[in-house]
Amino acid sequence: MNNNADKIIKIDGVDVPFKDGQTIMDAALAADIYIPHLCHKPGLSPHGSCKLCTVDVNGRPASSCTMPASEGQEIANNTPALNEVRKSITQMLFIEGNHLCPSCEKTGDCTLQAIGYHLGMLDGHFPQFYPRREVDASHGSLVLDRDRCIMCELCVRASRECDGKNVFTISGRGTNRHLIVNSDSGKLVDSDIELEDMAAHICPVGAILIKDHGYEVPIGRRTFDIHSVAETDLDDVILTKVRHHDE
Amino acid sequence: MNQQHSDHLLHLLHAHQRQHHFISDQAMIDIASRLKLPRAQVEAVTEFYSFFSRKPRGRFDILFSNCTSCGDAVLMQELCDRLGIKAGETRHDGVVSITDTSCIGMCDHGVSALINDRPLHSIDSNKISQIAALVEAEKPLDAWPTEWFEIDNHIQRTDLLLSTPFEAGSALKVMRDESIDETLEKIRYSDLRGRGGAGFSTAQKWKFCRETEEETRYVICNADEGEPGTFKDRLLLTSHANTVFEGMAVCARIINAKQGYIYLRAEYRYLLDSLEATLAARRKDGLLGNAILGIEGFDFDIAIVVGAGAYICGEESALIESLEEKCGNPRIRPPFPVISGYLGKPTVVNNVETLAAAAGIVLHGERWFRGAGTWQSRGTKILSISGDCCKAGIYEYPFGVTINDILNDCGAERTQAVQIGGPSGTLIDASHFDHCIAFEDLATGGSFMIFDDSRDLLQVIRNFTHFFAHESCGFCTPCRVGTTLMKNGMDKVCSGHGTAHDLDELKSTAALVSRRSHCGLGITAPNPIRDGLKNFPELFEQRLLHQKMEPEFNLDASLEEARQLTQRDDAEAHL
Numbered sequence: 095m096n097n098n099a100d101k102i103i104k105i106d107g108v109d110v111p112f113k114d115g116q117t118i119m120d121a122a123l124a125a126d127i128y129i130p131h132l133c134h135k136p137g138l139s140p141h142g143s144c145k146l147c148t149v150d151v152n153g154r155p156a157s158s159c160t161m162p163a164s165e166g167q168e169i170a171n172n173t174p175a176l177n178e179v180r181k182s183i184t185q186m187l188f189i190e191g192n193h194l195c196p197s198c199e200k201t202g203d204c205t206l207q208a209i210g211y212h213l214g215m216l217d218g219h220f221p222q223f224y225p226r227r228e229v230d231a232s233h234g235s236l237v238l239d240r241d242r243c244i245m246c247e248l249c250v251r252a253s254r255e256c257d258g259k260n261v262f263t264i265s266g267r268g269t270n271r272h273l274i275v276n277s278d279s280g281k282l283v284d285s286d287i288e289l290e291d292m293a294a295h296i297c298p299v300g301a302i303l304i305k306d307h308g309y310e311v312p313i314g315r316r317t318f319d320i321h322s323v324a325e326t327d328l329d330d331v332i333l334t335k336v337r338h339h340d341e
Numbered sequence: 342m343n344q345q346h347s348d349h350l351l352h353l354l355h356a357h358q359r360q361h362h363f364i365s366d367q368a369m370i371d372i373a374s375r376l377k378l379p380r381a382q383v384e385a386v387t388e389f390y391s392f393f394s395r396k397p398r399g400r401f402d403i404l405f406s407n408c409t410s411c412g413d414a415v416l417m418q419e420l421c422d423r424l425g426i427k428a429g430e431t432r433h434d435g436v437v438s439i440t441d442t443s444c445i446g447m448c449d450h451g452v453s454a455l456i457n458d459r460p461l462h463s464i465d466s467n468k469i470s471q472i473a474a475l476v477e478a479e480k481p482l483d484a485w486p487t488e489w490f491e492i493d494n495h496i497q498r499t500d501l502l503l504s505t506p507f508e509a510g511s512a513l514k515v516m517r518d519e520s521i522d523e524t525l526e527k528i529r530y531s532d533l534r535g536r537g538g539a540g541f542s543t544a545q546k547w548k549f550c551r552e553t554e555e556e557t558r559y560v561i562c563n564a565d566e567g568e569p570g571t572f573k574d575r576l577l578l579t580s581h582a583n584t585v586f587e588g589m590a591v592c593a594r595i596i597n598a599k600q601g602y603i604y605l606r607a608e609y610r611y612l613l614d615s616l617e618a619t620l621a622a623r624r625k626d627g628l629l630g631n632a633i634l635g636i637e638g639f640d641f642d643i644a645i646v647v648g649a650g651a652y653i654c655g656e657e658s659a660l661i662e663s664l665e666e667k668c669g670n671p672r673i674r675p676p677f678p679v680i681s682g683y684l685g686k687p688t689v690v691n692n693v694e695t696l697a698a699a700a701g702i703v704l705h706g707e708r709w710f711r712g713a714g715t716w717q718s719r720g721t722k723i724l725s726i727s728g729d730c731c732k733a734g735i736y737e738y739p740f741g742v743t744i745n746d747i748l749n750d751c752g753a754e755r756t757q758a759v760q761i762g763g764p765s766g767t768l769i770d771a772s773h774f775d776h777c778i779a780f781e782d783l784a785t786g787g788s789f790m791i792f793d794d795s796r797d798l799l800q801v802i803r804n805f806t807h808f809f810a811h812e813s814c815g816f817c818t819p820c821r822v823g824t825t826l827m828k829n830g831m832d833k834v835c836s837g838h839g840t841a842h843d844l845d846e847l848k849s850t851a852a853l854v855s856r857r858s859h860c861g862l863g864i865t866a867p868n869p870i871r872d873g874l875k876n877f878p879e880l881f882e883q884r885l886l887h888q889k890m891e892p893e894f895n896l897d898a899s900l901e902e903a904r905q906l907t908q909r910d911d912a913e914a915h916l
Contacts, residue, residue: 140673141673142673142817142859143816143817143818144817144818145818145857145858145859148857155856157859160673162675179857182849183818183819186818186822186823186826190821190822220822221826221893223822223825245815245818262381263379263381263382265385265389265668266385266389267389267651267668267812267814267815268810268811268813268814268821268825269810269813269815269821269822270388270815271815271821274384276379276380276382278370280381
């Protein structure tokens, strides 16, 4: 329809056009408006689990990555109150796992860390959970360090939707939730994951890492040392970078 | 038609666990290959549901309720001591395991436990010693006193639904002589609203589903009555199953569904045989199957799927996921199940009581129903009353009844507080007892828990926060992490280590979890803390440690690992 382009939502008072079928996140990204997010990646089905993209739509809370855009929506996004909520959610993600940034290969390239920077997070605030989680180093070229997993399921979806495989699943309930591997042994080495797979590279934190490639880019020159996570065209930068790390 | 659904993943896992007492790695591989499911899905489901275990459980597997009405941690510990095991563990000889479990819906029967899927009630110290002796002697359950397993429904007050006799097929016969639109109009005029607590218009839900373009539609009866303190569906499924099934058939006729499901909570597995028998009788009488009552094209049957211990599956989209042999994670909404539900097809999910009421409305007409209740809440509500009162049990009241009237009827005295609608509902103090049960005032799915002035209400609230932390599916961050933060916060306050700062933290975490969570569980999980702080602030303040500095963590508890490593437990090893 011709009038499709005329449809608008308002984000923080700014008119944002949208097409039918787009979510609030889709419309925002297309308009170069940043809504913090971790479990969302354009091209994969929306998930709505991390809740960092929570916004208030006409005063009611909603996840912008799953909420369809529709006319009449007035959306609060970049407000001090919402960013405070997002900071708390980011802190929750930090304290429920074991995130030791200085010793993590992903530091500087980690989206969780970058969102922490973006939201002005200076500490974990909540008491640490110190969970015990298993490391799977069985695979020749990949390592799965569950200490850093944030349950975003990007690898789960990338494997199914991009790679045409089904390597990962989330198991367990509540704080016992954890990432498992779909092989008879439950080990990565017995799965059909390959280094070329999207699932091997999509992890926003340091839970899935490529072996034999450590510290090739010095700290200080990594993605989020140079860019802000709020630059909305970063997805391609990050993926290109991690997939062709030798270049 | 094979309605047994023996090949459902939840049923296969249950059967395997009953036989082998656990789900081994090899069993998961075998079951996955038999069902042609990914192995990881079988593992995920095994770990999601509380009733499955990857470690061997005892031949007598005892699940002791931890509900404030039908549980008792002290009695459970007594049983553990007598049998020489720790809660959560299996004795090395494999005879017995004991662990606590969320409310098993026996709140009108005193302290209760499930033993190999069978509810055992009215447990006291005397019975604990007898149970221990029977377990030690490895006496099969059939040789235990039969009266221990007999369940009375304690019907204390009846009204429209429970006092009107219902003959199988009677509503369908009325419906046969009406057009489908006429029947739907009847439901609409009755103003029937969902009995699970949310109160959505039943006719509207059915209409939305009916108007979808799809060919295949489903009707599901939500019998996953998991809200602590609720046991009214237990009665309906025991004594009024035909009315419930008839309600499903009425819905099926209206939305043109060929297949219906009852999702029965695992705690009610003991009802399975009688429910199957009722279904079989209905098939025999032509009330299920092809051309029901001779009506051309009215083909409908019902299968029962039994859950495996997950409160979250009472949420309709999580229930559908579970029915689809997956973990019970609530879906993204929209789309709602009426548009895209079971197997992606339009699906009506209704509470047991809603379906029973719908059958009654079709049979007796909308006036029969509209005559009772308030103008925003028509009809009656079946309450499950438990806790500190003389006559716990089932009470059916017209909507609009006041809390005071209910407390009088059930013989409650010196009532300190009432939890309306279970932990996810509202905790009220005496100043609210003139309010009434209604969607527009105090809404409830049926749970009504009474606490008199001898109760430590903080412990009650703490119990509820433990419940939610245990039952959170963990899909979204606020609920997964927040329910555990609130649990830890209540533990700290109750142990006398809390400070004013901890109360502020509880408040802000509760606000965040309630506003930013993915589904109703997270949205309501903070209610006990929020209501407690609002209505009983002095209880929290009295328990605070009046010191300037108190560490975030319990110093003495933190030394536990060190004590274990050094095998010390003397006074010097404690702070």
